Amino acid sequence: MHVLSPTFVSILLRVSLSLADTCADTSSLVPFLRAFSSSENDHFYTTNVSEMKNDALAGGVYVFEGESAFLWPTPEPGTVPIFRLYNQNSSDHFYTMSSDEVPEMMNAGWAYDTAPNHTAGYVYPYSICGAAPIYRLFDPTSVDHFYTMDIVESQNAVQAGYQDQGIAGFAILPSANGTVAQSSAIPYLLPSTITASPESQVSATTSSSCANIANAVPLLRAYSSGGTDHFYTTNSTEMSNSVAVNAYSFEGDATFLWPTQETSTVPLYRLWNLNSSDHFYTIDKNEVNQALAMGFTFDTEAQNVGYVYPYSICGASPIYRLFSSFGSDHFYTMTQAESMSAPGVTALVAFWIAS
Ligand SMILES: *[C@@H]1O[C@H](CO)[C@@H](O)[C@H](O)[C@H]1NC(C)=O
Ligand SMILES: *[C@@H]1O[C@H](CO)[C@@H](O)[C@H](O)[C@H]1NC(C)=O
Ligand SMILES: *[C@@H]1O[C@H](CO)[C@@H](O)[C@H](O)[C@H]1NC(C)=O
Numbered sequence: 459m460h461v462l463s464p465t466f467v468s469i470l471l472r473v474s475l476s477l478a479d480t481c482a483d484t485s486s487l488v489p490f491l492r493a494f495s496s497s498e499n500d501h502f503y504t505t506n507v508s509e510m511k512n513d514a515l516a517g518g519v520y521v522f523e524g525e526s527a528f529l530w531p532t533p534e535p536g537t538v539p540i541f542r543l544y545n546q547n548s549s550d551h552f553y554t555m556s557s558d559e560v561p562e563m564m565n566a567g568w569a570y571d572t573a574p575n576h577t578a579g580y581v582y583p584y585s586i587c588g589a590a591p592i593y594r595l596f597d598p599t600s601v602d603h604f605y606t607m608d609i610v611e612s613q614n615a616v617q618a619g620y621q622d623q624g625i626a627g628f629a630i631l632p633s634a635n636g637t638v639a640q641s642s643a644i645p646y647l648l649p650s651t652i653t654a655s656p657e658s659q660v661s662a663t664t665s666s667s668c669a670n671i672a673n674a675v676p677l678l679r680a681y682s683s684g685g686t687d688h689f690y691t692t693n694s695t696e697m698s699n700s701v702a703v704n705a706y707s708f709e710g711d712a713t714f715l716w717p718t719q720e721t722s723t724v725p726l727y728r729l730w731n732l733n734s735s736d737h738f739y740t741i742d743k744n745e746v747n748q749a750l751a752m753g754f755t756f757d758t759e760a761q762n763v764g765y766v767y768p769y770s771i772c773g774a775s776p777i778y779r780l781f782s783s784f785g786s787d788h789f790y791t792m793t794q795a796e797s798m799s800a801p802g803v804t805a806l807v808a809f810w811i812a813s
């Protein structure tokens with residue numbers, strides 16, 4: 459059986475990066491309908507109501523499981539196609555926005571099926587415009603690809619034996635009552651400093667468009683319970699001082715990033731609010747300006763804590779950002795479980811950083 463790398467990173471950006479600050483029309487969103495067949499061990503997704511009703515459900519093989527996400531049935535600004543393939547042999551529907559994964563899967567027994575343009579729909583390739591991640595999971599035993607925007611459901615699937623295959627794309631969350639709900643993600647503009655060409659966004663972890671992994675350094679993490687503040691720096695002297703003088707507790711390496719700008723990376727800005735004792739990190743210049751207007755300042759000359767990828771390329775994984783209004787604390791972690799268990803969390807933003 460063909461098994462994919464758990465660090466699923468293969469993304470082909472088919473849109474010009476300059477379009478990324480344009481959001482797709484939310485009035486054209488449609489539900490991505492989900493059904494499951496226990497006899498075939500297959501999750502099936504379509505935006506086509508007739509296909510769901512007359513083909514999947516009519517025979518009694520599939521059971522309807524509701525709306526898994528909201529996405530677009532036709533191309534929209536900033537979106538990329540999700541290709542749909544089917545493996546007849548193992549009854550498995552497979553969805554990917556990576557065009558280089560398509561031939562790999564075809565070699566392993568999957569083929570295009572009846573979906574128009576071989577596409578299941580259109581999603582954002584990274585977190586913009588209020589979009590949230592669609593998690594992708596794979597059970598190699600039953601050969602089932604499973605997609606969900608519900609992080610708890612994705613973790614339960616991992617407990618049940620599914621592999622975590624990362625993020626399949628970014629879409630709009632459905633709400634419990636079936637109305638479209640924007641996620642709490644704060645929209646950000648993609649920085650204009652990306653040098654990678656769309657063709658180079660494919661899976662290679664070492665290509666001329668990737669930063670040199672040998673130059674990556676740990677981003678150190680500490681927490682102050684007195685100030686309710688998570689603090690991150692690559693500077694070990696500064697970290698030592700924070701622990702010795704300001705009563706922060708060292709909590710280890712949060713991630714790896716670059717101390718100077720490398721190919722395809724963008725600055726991760728660092729700001730500080732003395733009043734609320736809160737360190738804030740973002741790649742979004744709009745957010746920087748909003749923070750400055752709210753009383754945050756740059757507290758280092760460099761104004762950034764290092765350089766990261768703005769989306770998943772070159773083997774990079776997401777770092778989750780959370781905000782707790784209790785104690786005004788911005789918290790960053792690459793661990794999904796930790797992001798779930800953090801207290802007082804009111805927001806979650808995914809973006810990309812080297813691991
Ligand atoms: C929807 O599915 C039906 C099959 O049930 C098919 O005849 C029709 O062409 C599909 N529509 C689109 C837009 O793909
Ligand atoms: C199929 O591709 C054409 C040309 O790019 C586009 O106009 C059309 O909207 C697409 N339809 C779907 C369902 O993807
Ligand atoms: C289908 O499954 C059989 C038995 O599991 C295997 O031998 C065969 O190679 C598979 N065919 C394809 C096209 O995957």
Ligand SMILES: *[C@@H]1O[C@H](CO)[C@@H](O)[C@H](O)[C@H]1NC(C)=O
Pocket residue numbers: 633634635636637639
């Ligand atoms: C549906 O739920 C959303 C949030 O979950 C809420 O804002 C909205 O008012 C609800 N709509 C209806 C019709 O109940």
Ligand SMILES: *[C@@H]1O[C@H](CO)[C@@H](O)[C@H](O)[C@H]1NC(C)=O
Pocket residue numbers: 693694695696699
């Ligand atoms: C590291 O931190 C120390 C103490 O805050 C500071 O004096 C030094 O300039 C910093 N080094 C760099 C490279 O920023």
Ligand SMILES: *[C@@H]1O[C@H](CO)[C@@H](O)[C@H](O)[C@H]1NC(C)=O
Pocket residue numbers: 733752753754
């Ligand atoms: C800090 O708080 C004080 C009093 O609450 C307020 O006057 C001041 O403007 C605040 N400063 C900033 C930078 O937010």
